[in-house]
Structure formats: C-alpha cells, structure tokens
Amino acid sequence: MPKNPLHTKLCDMLEIEFPVMAFTHCKDVVVAVVNAGGFACLGEAMHPPDRISQDINWIRERVGGKPFGVDLVLPSSAPPAGTVDKLHEGIPDDYWAYARSILDKYDVPPPKAEQDLHTWGGLNQEIAREQMDVVLEEKAPVFCSGLGSPHFMVEAAHERGMKVMGLVGKKRQAVRELEAGVDAIIAQGYDAAGHTGPIGTFSVVPEVVSVAGDTPVVAAGGISTGQHLAAALCLGAAGVWTGSMWLCSRESDTDMVMKEKLLAADADSTVYSSSISGFSMRVTRCPWTDEWAKADALKPLHSPYQMLLSSEYIQGANDHRRGDLMTEAAGQGIGFVTEMKPARQMMFDMVEEALETFENLTGVMPG
C-alpha cells in the first residue's frame, strides 16, 4: 500500500493523527480539534497568568492526555510605556474630526462599556515573562511563540518535557530559532491574518524547509482547505498551521454576526490596512478600512494613536453587533470557508480533500 502522505514527522513528534495545527483564541475549538486527531494552540497573549493557568487545566481535563499548545506573543523590540490619557493628547484635532466623520457617516453606535484599550495596561517584557513563567510552571505540552524568538526558554521547556515552536516570516529568523533548539518551525506567509511578514507562503515555506534539516516545518498563511494542505506538504512542510477557518467553526465563540460575514467572504474580502492599529495588518474590509484607504483620507497615525482612534469604531460595532461595520483579522484563505461546521467535521473534510488531491495527482489512493 502506498505511504500515507498525511502521516508526517510532525505527526510522529506530536503523536497526532493528522498534520493540521489550529490556532485559536477559543478553548472549545482547541479541545474539538485535538480530539479530532489534530493539534491546536490557544492564543493567550491577552490573558493574565492566572487565566492562562486555568485554561491549560481546563483543556487538559478534556483531551485525555493528548498534546495541545499555548501561544504567546513575545516582544522583540520595545518602546517606552505611556498612559492612555497621555496618548490621547498626542492625537491631532483633524484626526479626531476625521474619525468622528466616519462614525457619523455610518451611524456607528457608542461602545456599551469602557473601551478595552482603556482598561488594558499594555503588554511589555514583564507581562510576557509572567505569562511565559506560568506556561512553564503548568508544563503545557507545547509552547508556540507567535512572534519573537523563544530562544531563552527552550532549555527550560525541554527540561519540563515540553516542546517549543516558533513562528517566523523569514528564513534567517528560522535559522536563529533552529540554532536555539526549537522543536518545529512555523513558516508564515503574507496571506495570513493580522500582522504578517512580507514574503508569500509559497516562497517562505520552501525557503525555511531548505534550512530546517530534520526539524519539522509547518506552513502558515492562507491555508484553509485540503488542497492547501496537500500543496504545503508538496512544498516540504510537515503540516499546516491554520487560524481563520476555525473562527467559523460551530464551537468558536466568534459572534454569530461576524461568523456570517466570514462565511460570505472571499479572498478579496480581506485588506492589508494600517487603519486599525497603525501597523499594516490583514483584516476583513469594513467601512473604517475603506474610508482610510481613500485618496483624500488622512494618513493613518502611528501606533498606538491609530488604535485609540479606531477603538471606538471597533468596539461600538462589536458591542451592537453591527455586521455592516464589524471587522476581524482574517487571512486570504477565509474565502474557502463557506459553511459553519463542527471543528471535527472541518478537520475530516480537510484531510479527505487532501487525500483526494494526492489521488488525483498520482492516480493512487494513499494508504
């Protein structure tokens, strides 16, 4: 019987059935994906250490010893701190007026509660370190660094029986992380959601594979179908890292209005815009991104000023569930997600389509 192309070294390393990794902020999705034979990583960058500890144990109780991961964002460059009130003073009047004009034009309701940005003290090295320490203390099976090198904690993680993965956007970042001893590299392309590197998935994956040796490389960026999975394996990846597609799963806690928007989206529905945060990031198009993209629009401000400007729009839209206004970080692969299904079904559909793709290529049904 021909070799099963979906059984990769990533499967062996993580003891998983399918080489599919899910990134999600919803722990129900983590449990569903892990119990369906995949691997999932819970994004915890926004949570304090005690919440991270609770989440790890909650998942652990529901996956029967199967591995899962925790994803943090490690800062790798840092500005000074500042208070929100002080930052407000730094926004020019014409920008407040422009933001106000958008709110008025689209009848954006005011947020129901204090804006999140005003209650969040900002993340810095100290917070990241505290988050990291609890992940080590709880011995989460896998630590994934969504940004920044985890080099300084690889040894400590290995001593605790944990595995460490780093997400990179360039070959030389991968080289650095491999030198540090990470167990797998996630190579993420420009198609991905949020703030990405400049290199496309089809280029960055084989570049990273070329330097990774026996270390598994996981392809990320715009991946949401079995065809994508098959293509990633053909590029030399040992698996795929998926994110946006799980926002639409039945288990996901994404607002139903937003889910419907995502299910209706195509690849052209995302835009690389700095109007949300001040840094370019891939999000679904919305009136706010459209207005800031106009030829006569003001140039988006520096971060965090632009976030202060956009936060009223975003939170107002979310609090009042205004589908015509809402936006979400999503990759270009979102266009292939057209049905809300249980995560388990999404996983099986992806695997089945990948196997069909290989069969179509070779004329042989993989084993």
Next chain:
Amino acid sequence: MAGPSNEIPGRRGLEPSAVDRRAECEGGGPLPGTRWAARMEFTGRLTGEYVDHGDPPWRWYLMVDLEKKPDQWEWKSAWCESSSLYYDDDSGPPGALSGSAPGRAPSPGAETSEGKD
C-alpha cells in the same frame, strides 16, 4: 519623544563587544488592547547597554541612531531582543567573547560587566 533607555525592568549592564556595532533588528510585539501583534524592523547602532530580564535571562540591547524604523515609530531608540538582532559584521553576536551561546544571553554569573538593577 525621549528614547526608552530607562524604561524596561531587569539587570542592567554594558557589553563591551556590542558597543557601536551596527545591526538590524527584526522586532515587533503585541499591540496593547488587542490580540494582535506587529512586526517591526530597525537598523541602527548598539550602545552596548543591555538589560537581562528574568531567569533564565532574556537579553535586550539598546539601539540608537535608527536609520530604519517603522513609519509609526516616533522614538529615537529601541530596545531589541538579542536573538532578533542581525549584525553587519561577521564577528559573532555580542557576548560570544564571554562564552555565551549565539543569540543567548550569558548566564548571570558570566556577565561581562557589572550588572545593576
């Protein structure tokens, strides 16, 4: 706006082999108030000042004379995480002379200069 030289907590020191070295930093970080992060690239000169944060130490170098920085960066300097720095010369990462592994901070006992909190 003033540089961030005194803003980050940790054990401070000066690494002689890093002084005046030119480097690129492939930096970035989380964006406060969101679950997003941003990649940010810098090019500039290291002063040699460092901060080791926590244990095991997580080392950061101060970069000044920024020639390349994100459009949105309004400060005159940046703290750069040691493993995110790439050097113009090929004499190895700072601290290599004191026996630390590439990209890693020396252990506290092997610091190359007097650290201070």
